[in-house]
Amino acid sequence: MLSKNDVKNIKSLEHKKFRAEKGLFVAEGHKTVLELLDRFSCILLIATQNWLDSNKKISAERIEAVSADELKHASLLRNPQDVLAIFRIPKKEAKLSEIAQSNLVLALDDVQDPGNLGTIIRLADWFGIKDVFCSKATADIYNPKAVQATMGALSRVSVHYTDLKQSIKELSYDIPVYGTFLEGEIIYDARLSANGVIIMGNEGNGITPEIKQSVTHKLYIPNWPQGAPTSESLNVAIATAIVCSEFRRRKL
Amino acid sequence: MLSKNDVKNIKSLEHKKFRAEKGLFVAEGHKTVLELLDRFSCILLIATQNWLDSNKKISAERIEAVSADELKHASLLRNPQDVLAIFRIPKKEAKLSEIAQSNLVLALDDVQDPGNLGTIIRLADWFGIKDVFCSKATADIYNPKAVQATMGALSRVSVHYTDLKQSIKELSYDIPVYGTFLEGEIIYDARLSANGVIIMGNEGNGITPEIKQSVTHKLYIPNWPQGAPTSESLNVAIATAIVCSEFRRRKL
Known part of the structure; x- marks a missing residue:
């Protein structure tokens, strides 16, 4: 009882x-x-x-x-x-700089909606991304709505909360750091590596300026037809999905 | 006042x-x-x-x-x-069979979550899909949560409610009908046309059996690495995003 x-x-x-x-x-x-x-x-x-x-x-x-x-x-x-x-809740420490040496990692820079967060963990699982690093202002993955949106993917993806600005500063110079920006290279044409950090930003404000400075590869998901009037942006989970699919599609 | x-x-x-x-x-x-x-x-x-x-x-x-x-x-x-x-709410009739002759169209087969629906309309807008046909059991796009998730994309994308089974039956034989299935062809390798219908199914049950019969091209979004243990499926809005990105990426 x-x-x-x-x-x-x-x-x-x-x-x-x-x-x-x-x-x-x-x-x-x-x-x-x-x-x-x-x-x-x-x-x-x-x-x-x-x-x-x-x-x-x-x-x-x-x-x-x-x-x-x-x-x-x-x-x-x-x-x-x-x-x-x-x-x-598991207690374990992980270092972005170590994991990103040989793995593709997602880093969430203040993603606020628990549903978006959970959905991102679920798709990270699909695309074999085992570690997701979150800024401290990112939604809590243990929020009931976030847990539900993961659909169990939390059992295979580790979510780490960290001082993201600091963690990114500590990356070795040879680790590629990707982010999506309007002025980025068209992602369909870009060379995408098998390791490094993909940064996804806040729903309203995108990637914070301090972290943007550390991005070594700016990418862009073009709308179609390019330049046609359209929405200002894509939902962050949607953008993450397209980016992850592009990173993995050439390496089946 | x-x-x-x-x-x-x-x-x-x-x-x-x-x-x-x-x-x-x-x-x-x-x-x-x-x-x-x-x-x-x-x-x-x-x-x-x-x-x-x-x-x-x-x-x-x-x-x-x-x-x-x-x-x-x-x-x-x-x-x-x-x-x-x-x-x-605008009142206008549209025929799937006519629009799909020369355009790419999304068809939603009982997508139930208003947030998913709104997110799909927003990404349809991004990828230049002007018409989305919904089965009558699909969530209502005029639900406040759905409207909000579209972020204004409703001003550029027309959403039609229809007897989807019937509309798909009425399609001319030369119109390709796509859907995602575990047994489908890897989408990254598939030939994707510039017109036709992309069917996305219900969150829990996927595409209804009757509509599945009309699918002419079964596609599959592979997980990475292929065959690794992972989630059973992707969220429907996430899958829609990856499919739409693939249809448009070769035709920029």
Whole structure:
């Protein structure tokens, strides 16, 4: 059975402050929870008896069968699912300068919308990008909406929060740093490397001036037909998708 | 001044039923409203005096200066903006079979999330796709969240609701119909035409079986490295972006 305290604990994890204090986050939904169980340690899993009956091999510190109503009551989402779990936020340090030596890395410079962030993690997973570095002002990947948008990709992609300006300054001179700008080279014509950093900027303001200075390769996703009247820009997750697809398309 | 009735009218337009009955929709935010004023007829525009002072050339059947608080009260969004407008939903018929003869067209087969839909319209605009046909079960583009996600692209892209199965059946045999499937040809290697229909499916279920039968060219966006463990699929707006970028990249 779920105590009042359990529900209170779950609800508190809607807020970044409590997630940080407790080092815990909530994930919901069959696919997401099953995938995250592979990677994160789970301190409480609540599910309908039905779900538990068809998922017997799960392991968690505590498992509770609850009614659909209890689940709905505990859920942080508008559309409650048949399973909800509390996981520990992993603590691990990673250095952008080391990882970008031999891997392609995404760096998010103040991406604010949790849905965009989650969607970016999901597509990073698709394109084999194992590490995403986020500025501290970027949305929290452990926000329930962000977790849901990842669709379980968090089990394969590591998300690191860092002083991004500093991390980029520390990169060795031979590591390419890519970003998209209106004045960039058409991405379809550009030489794209198998390692380095792809910076994606904030939804409204793009890449911050200080980080822009460190970009060694400016890219541009042209609209079609080029120069026709169109939107001012693409959504950041959309732009990230097109950029990642271009980096990977030639290296199948 | 805004009457109680005005606010009630605005609030009613949060619901599809009332939008359909009244033939009206609401848009909010500087950029979106300004762009939509170019294309749609506006029956009421409310804005702060500040906004009106710096946007003198707008035309609407009725314009009201209101306080930020009044705007907040009337807004359908979580983050109210400094301008809100009620527009007429255009009534016009368009035939997929005619438009797809000489243009590239997107067809949405039950895309359910208004944010995904709006994002798709915005990227269609970027890639010069002027017409998007939606099945009747697709989210309503005049939903406030969808309108916002388009970022004004609705002023350049026409969205048509239709019996999609029927419309696709009526296509002439020489019109290519594309869709993405796990068993499709790698999109990076495929020959892609300058006209035809690109079908994008529902978030959970993909393309409906009946429509799948009409697909003449099955495409696949490979993950990287191919065959590595990854997410089951890409978000529908993300997949649409990559497909559209591929169709246009060779024809700049």
